[in-house]
Amino acid sequence: MPTSRQSTTTPPVTDGQFDTTKVTYSPGGVGDIEVVKLYYEWPIYVSLLGNHLSTLNGNKRLLVATAVFRNEPYQ
Numbered sequence: 802m803p804t805s806r807q808s809t810t811t812p813p814v815t816d817g818q819f820d821t822t823k824v825t826y827s828p829g830g831v832g833d834i835e836v837v838k839l840y841y842e843w844p845i846y847v848s849l850l851g852n853h854l855s856t857l858n859g860n861k862r863l864l865v866a867t868a869v870f871r872n873e874p875y876q
Contacts, residue, residue, distance in 0.1 A: 816858075817857055818858055824840070831875060834872075835869070836869050839865065839866045839867075840865050841864045842862075842863060843863075844860065844861050845860050845861060
């Protein structure tokens with residue numbers, strides 16, 4: 802039977818740094834719905850009209866891409 806897991810929307814950031822200890826991945830089982838997130842630290846060189854776009858130390862912004870899929874019945 803497929804299992805259900807909650808996905809968090811809280812960014813994996815500690816003290817202004819990307820914290821890799823807060824990200825994990827489990828391939829799940831047959832028919833499980835999986836959420837995969839990719840994080841990228843994007844350097845900000847120019848601030849547009851004084852807007853503060855950085856979310857991390859070192860004038861970087863943490864970007865995220867998310868994919869959701871259901872595992873195939875591989876058994």
